[in-house]
Amino acid sequence: xxxxEDAVLVRSSQEGDLRAFDELVRRYQQRVYATVYHMTxxxxxxxxxxxxxxxxxxxxxxxxxxxxxxxxxxxxIAVNRTINFLKQRNRRSFHMSLNDMDMQVxxxxxxxxxxxxxxxxxxxxxxxxxxxxxEALMKLSETHRLTVTLHDIQGMSxxxxxxxxxxxxxxxxxxxxxxxQQLQAYLSEYLN
Amino acid sequence: MNDSQQPASSRIEKLIALKRYECPPxxxxxxxxxxxxxxxxxxxxxxxxxxxxxxxxxxxxxPILTTAYGGVVMALMxxxxxxxxxxxxxxxxxxxxxxxxxxxxxxxxxxxxxxEDASSLGITLEQAFQSVQTSSxxxxxxxxxxxxxxxxxxxxxARTLSHADFQPY
Numbered sequence: 001x002x003x004x005e006d007a008v009l010v011r012s013s014q015e016g017d018l019r020a021f022d023e024l025v026r027r028y029q030q031r032v033y034a035t036v037y038h039m040t041x042x043x044x045x046x047x048x049x050x051x052x053x054x055x056x057x058x059x060x061x062x063x064x065x066x067x068x069x070x071x072x073x074x075x076x077i078a079v080n081r082t083i084n085f086l087k088q089r090n091r092r093s094f095h096m097s098l099n100d101m102d103m104q105v106x107x108x109x110x111x112x113x114x115x116x117x118x119x120x121x122x123x124x125x126x127x128x129x130x131x132x133x134x135e136a137l138m139k140l141s142e143t144h145r146l147t148v149t150l151h152d153i154q155g156m157s158x159x160x161x162x163x164x165x166x167x168x169x170x171x172x173x174x175x176x177x178x179x180x181q182q183l184q185a186y187l188s189e190y191l192n
Numbered sequence: 193m194n195d196s197q198q199p200a201s202s203r204i205e206k207l208i209a210l211k212r213y214e215c216p217p218x219x220x221x222x223x224x225x226x227x228x229x230x231x232x233x234x235x236x237x238x239x240x241x242x243x244x245x246x247x248x249x250x251x252x253x254x255p256i257l258t259t260a261y262g263g264v265v266m267a268l269m270x271x272x273x274x275x276x277x278x279x280x281x282x283x284x285x286x287x288x289x290x291x292x293x294x295x296x297x298x299x300x301x302x303x304x305x306x307x308e309d310a311s312s313l314g315i316t317l318e319q320a321f322q323s324v325q326t327s328s329x330x331x332x333x334x335x336x337x338x339x340x341x342x343x344x345x346x347x348x349x350a351r352t353l354s355h356a357d358f359q360p361y
Contacts, residue, residue, distance in 0.1 A: 022229050054228045105213035110206040152208040191203050
């Protein structure tokens with residue numbers, strides 16, 4: 001089933017075939033989860049929101065006309081749901097529940113740039129850096145955080161982000177520029 | 193180019209990109225998929241159930257709906273109690289014919305503006321009162337303690353009386 005195109009699986013899912021939808025979930029759930037996780041900085045919230053997004057997508061699948069790809073469409077559902085959730089969460093206290101860093105990170109050359117002996121901040125540890133990064137991201141507005149997440153973490157193009165966020169590429173670029181400026185200010189101690 | 197000579201925008205991009213290494217616990221992907229599919233299967237099963245089971249399930253799942261339902265039931269009970277008490281308080285006036293007297297009086301008052309007018313009709317208010325009290329519409333009020341609802345007590349009393357009227361002597 002893995003070689004089948006999304007459109008075929010979507011058509012079967014629209015007829016109520018859960019096996020076809022299961023395949024679609026397998027294809028995209030990790031990327032959707034990762035985006036929601038970077039937006040919320042909380043594993044449990046990301047888990048719940050990803051589940052709800054796919055369940056909502058299945059229920060709304062009959063209205064899916066195929067104007068965009070299934071991937072973009074389900075992303076849009078997840079993003080809207082996450083932004084609504086964050087607006088409610090901002091009114092109450094929240095704690096970060098961060099996932100562990102993959103051990104591969106220690107081999108990353110860029111990491112060495114930030115925590116190697118050459119830098120003035122050689123005393124920082126990986127966990128501390130992770131926390132600071134998440135704290136800085138959480139200080140951004142939802143739309144700026146989403147733009148940074150989709151571009152700098154998920155590696156999406158400006159066009160894809162524009163489709164997901166329902167805006168043009170110029171807006172995506174300006175949001176990205178502004179968000180990076182903000183992050184530079186919040187994380188200046190690691191950048192100098 | 194040395195790391196420290198890189199532009200700040202490039203360095204911040206690299207720093208943010210480190211978040212890619214944050215991974216969920218092992219097996220999370222499989223678990224998440226099975227959670228989504230099992231929830232959808234459960235919903236499909238539920239859609240085939242009769243309406244009252246779906247309704248009960250919705251009450252189980254949604255605390256807001258359950259609270260709202262409880263609130264509606266409580267409000268209806270309070271309204272029933274409140275109006276029941278209200279009718280009970282008004283009941284003697286209706287049963288003993290005061291209402292009839294008032295209506296009769298209103299009829300009289302509608303046609304006369306003073307005592308002189310009343311005497312010109314040839315009746316007094318006392319006569320009108322007596323005529324209403326002795327009319328056949330007057331019913332004694334009997335309390336049936338078994339019934340918790342006042343208006344039901346009265347209707348049961350009326351039913352008991354009418355039943356007794358037909359008993360042979």
